[in-house]
Amino acid sequence: MPKESRNIHNVAARAGVSAATVSRVFNFPAKVAPATRALVAQAARELGYQPNASARTLRTQRSRVLGVVLPTLLNPVFAECLQGIALAAAQSGYAIVPVMTSYEDSLERQAVAQLLATNVDGMILAVSNPADSQALQRLRGAGLPYVLAYNAHAEHPCISVDGEAAAAEVVARLVALGHSRITMVSGTLAASDRAQQRYRGYLRGMADAGLDVPVLIEVPFVASAIDALSRHLNAPGRPTALFCSNDLLAIRGIRAAHLTGLAVPRDLSVIGFDGIAIGQDLTPALSTMAQPSHDMGRHAVELLVQSIAKGRAPAGGDSLCLPYRFCDGESCGANRLASPPSCPVPTQGETP
Amino acid sequence: MPKESRNIHNVAARAGVSAATVSRVFNFPAKVAPATRALVAQAARELGYQPNASARTLRTQRSRVLGVVLPTLLNPVFAECLQGIALAAAQSGYAIVPVMTSYEDSLERQAVAQLLATNVDGMILAVSNPADSQALQRLRGAGLPYVLAYNAHAEHPCISVDGEAAAAEVVARLVALGHSRITMVSGTLAASDRAQQRYRGYLRGMADAGLDVPVLIEVPFVASAIDALSRHLNAPGRPTALFCSNDLLAIRGIRAAHLTGLAVPRDLSVIGFDGIAIGQDLTPALSTMAQPSHDMGRHAVELLVQSIAKGRAPAGGDSLCLPYRFCDGESCGANRLASPPSCPVPTQGETP
DNA sequence: CTGTTAGCGCCTTCAT
DNA sequence: ATGAAGGCGCTAACAG
Numbered sequence A, B: 001m002p003k004e005s006r007n008i009h010n011v012a013a014r015a016g017v018s019a020a021t022v023s024r025v026f027n028f029p030a031k032v033a034p035a036t037r038a039l040v041a042q043a044a045r046e047l048g049y050q051p052n053a054s055a056r057t058l059r060t061q062r063s064r065v066l067g068v069v070l071p072t073l074l075n076p077v078f079a080e081c082l083q084g085i086a087l088a089a090a091q092s093g094y095a096i097v098p099v100m101t102s103y104e105d106s107l108e109r110q111a112v113a114q115l116l117a118t119n120v121d122g123m124i125l126a127v128s129n130p131a132d133s134q135a136l137q138r139l140r141g142a143g144l145p146y147v148l149a150y151n152a153h154a155e156h157p158c159i160s161v162d163g164e165a166a167a168a169e170v171v172a173r174l175v176a177l178g179h180s181r182i183t184m185v186s187g188t189l190a191a192s193d194r195a196q197q198r199y200r201g202y203l204r205g206m207a208d209a210g211l212d213v214p215v216l217i218e219v220p221f222v223a224s225a226i227d228a229l230s231r232h233l234n235a236p237g238r239p240t241a242l243f244c245s246n247d248l249l250a251i252r253g254i255r256a257a258h259l260t261g262l263a264v265p266r267d268l269s270v271i272g273f274d275g276i277a278i279g280q281d282l283t284p285a286l287s288t289m290a291q292p293s294h295d296m297g298r299h300a301v302e303l304l305v306q307s308i309a310k311g312r313a314p315a316g317g318d319s320l321c322l323p324y325r326f327c328d329g330e331s332c333g334a335n336r337l338a339s340p341p342s343c344p345v346p347t348q349g350e351t352p
Numbered sequence C: 001c002t003g004t005t006a007g008c009g010c011c012t013t014c015a016t
Numbered sequence D: 001a002t003g004a005a006g007g008c009g010c011t012a013a014c015a016g
Helices: A008-015 A019-027 A034-047 A053-060 A076-091 A105-117 A134-142 A163-176 A193-208 A222-234 A247-259 A277-281 A293-310 B008-015 B019-027 B034-047 B053-060 B076-091 B105-117 B134-142 B163-176 B193-208 B222-234 B247-259 B277-281 B293-310
Strands: A065-070 A095-100 A122-125 A146-149 A158-161 A182-186 A215-218 A241-244 A269-274 A287-290 A320-322 A325-327 B065-070 B095-100 B122-125 B146-149 B158-160 B182-186 B215-218 B241-244 B269-274 B287-290 B325-327
Touching (some): A008 A019, A065 A293, A076 A095, A076 A247, A076 A277, A076 B076, A076 B095, A095 B076, A122 A134, A134 A146, A146 A293, A158 A163, A215 A222, A222 A247, A247 A269, A277 B247, B008 B019, B065 B293, B076 B095, B076 B277, B095 B105, B105 B122, B146 B293, B158 B293, B163 B193, B163 B287, B163 B325, B182 B247, B241 B247, B247 B269
Parallel strands (some): A158 A320, A182 A241, B065 B122, B146 B158, B269 B287
Antiparallel strands (some): A287 A325
16 A cells, blocks of 8 residues: 555545545544445455544644643653653643743743744643743744643643742741751752742741741752752851752752761751652652642643633633642651750851 | 745745746855845845755655654663764754664554664664564665664664673673672563673673573562562572663662672672763762763764665674773672682683 | 645656 | 746535
C-alpha cells in the first residue's frame, strides 16, 4: 500500500462512494448507513488510511494541538507537570508541543511566536512573571485561548496554589518546632513571581511569629547554591532552620549542612517547596510543601479544552487555586539549640 | 489586525504584489528584488502575518515536526533526554510532539499510530524492547525516518551506550573495592532491553571476577522497592554492595539501607545507573554509571534531521554508541566486612 | 442517506 | 523578477 494512495479519494473509489461519505464515516459515523459505513471502514483498513492531520487542520481551523511553555524539564516539578499535561491531553484527543525557555523572557516570547505560527488551538504556560510578560501580551493579542500554570495573576486564567499562604504555613510549622532563626533560601527573586510569592509568605510568617529578623539568601546560580549555603551555615548565629523556595534547593541545603558538619534534622531543619516525587525516597525524606504538579497540568488541560469546545478563551475568572499539602518528611524537627522551654526569643541582628 | 486577514493574499494585496512573490520572500528571499522584498516584509509586519503551518505542510509534505516516544517523564533520565531533544530540535527549526507510554507496549503502538497521523517528519523513540516491538514494525512499514534512543539493536538506527560493558565495569570497580557479595537490583527485566543488557554485564562482571553466585532482585513496582530491598538487606548473608539498574532504584536502595540500620557506604556500597543530575547533590552523592542523556537526545535529533534533509531514513548502520562515564560519588566504598587485607584479588578483565 | 461543489492557505511549475 | 493557475487532502454547505 503505497503512501501516495492514502488519501480520501482512493478510499472513496475503493469503497465505491464519494469522498464526502468517507469523511462522514470518520467524523459523523451516525450520519452514514451502517452498510456503507462498513464498506468504507473496510476500504480504509485495507489501504491503511488515516485522515491527514494538516489538511483537516487547514480546513477546520482546529489542530487538536496544545502548545506548552515551561522553563525547563531539569527541575522535576515541571517534568511532573508536563507528564500530567501529556496524559490529560492524550485523553482529550490532543497532542502537545512543549517548548522550554530556561526562565528567559526572550525565549518565552520566541516560544509563543513559534507556537502561534504552529496553529495550536491553545497554550499552557509557566512564565517568569505574568505581570510584565510580553509573551502573554502577544498571546492575548492573538486571541488564542491559554492557561497559566504555577503563575498566579488576577488578569489571567491560572491554575496555581496560594504560595504565600503555603510559605507562611511552613514558617509557622518551624516556629511551632521551636525555631526562630529561620533562613529563607531562594533562586533569583526577580526571575519568578512564584519565588516572590513564597518570600512574601515567609515574611508574613516571620512577622506573625514576632520574629523580626528575616534572612534571605538568594542563589542566582544553582551550581553555586551549595557553596553559598555552606558559608551561611558556618557563620556565627547560623540558622537552625532553612526554608527553601524549591526542593532542588532544599536538597542542596541538606548537602551543604553535611559538608558543614551539621546533621539534618538534628542540628538543622530543612523544608523545601514543590513536593517532587523523588523527595520522599531520599534519606532523610524531604519535608516539603507539596504542590499537585500532576493535577495542575491536568486541570490546565481540562480548562483549556473545555473552553476551546465552548469557543471562548478562558479568562481571569476561570482561575483555579488548588490545595497545597505539607509533606512531613524527616528533614525537619524540633530545635535542639533553643534555650530552655519558655525563655524569650533572643533578639539579634544578623546580616549575611 | 483581524485574524482573518492573515493570509498570504492580504499581504500580497497590501504590498501590491502577487501571492507568489510573498511566498518567495518567505522561502527564497534571494529570488526577489530587494525593493520588493522590503515592501513585502513591511506589509507582513504590519499585518502580523506568519505563514500558516498547516497549509505549508499540506503543500510541501513536510511538517518540521518530530514525534518523540518515551516511557515517562517521572524518571529524570528521560526528562533530561527530552530536554536535550527539545533544545536540539528548536535549533534545527523543528517542533516536537512527545508521547509517554508508561513502558506499555500497547501505548507504544498507539503513540506511533497517533504520530503517524500527525504528519511528523520523523520520530525518536525509546521502546521497551526493539526486538519484538510492533510499534517499530509499523513505523518501518510506513517508511518514516526514526531513531531509537537508549535502545540498542543492530537492525535499527540507535543512539545508545554499551550498557553491558558499563555494567561489567561497575562490577569490576566493586570487586576492586573488595566486594564479593554484590546484588543486582533491577526493574522487571522483561520490560526493558536496557535492563537485560545491564544484567548481562553484571553476570559477565561477576563471572570475570570468579564470583559465581550472582543475585538478582527484580522489583516490578517501584513503590515496593524499598520494602523488598529492606528484606534483602536484613537477611543473613546480606550483600555488601548493591548494583542498581537505575538511579531511582539506587536512591531507594540507600533508603532501604538506612531503614535497615546500615550506613552507606560504610556498611553497604550502592552504585546506580543513568547519572541523573540530582544524584550529585544528594547526601551521600550517588555513585553511578552515567549516560549522556542530554547528548543522546541531541544526537538523535541531529541524525534524524540530517537524514530527513538527505531524503533517506536512517538505518542500523547509522547507529551511534556514546561513551559512558563512571561518576564517583560517595555511596560506594571499600568493603569493611572483607577478610584480612591481602586476600587474593580475583582475576578480572576490564574493558571500558 | 449520499454526491457535488467550493474553498481552507500555501507552494510551485510555467509563462511572461 | 514577477504573475497566473492548479492542487496538496479534507470538510461543510447545499442539493438531490
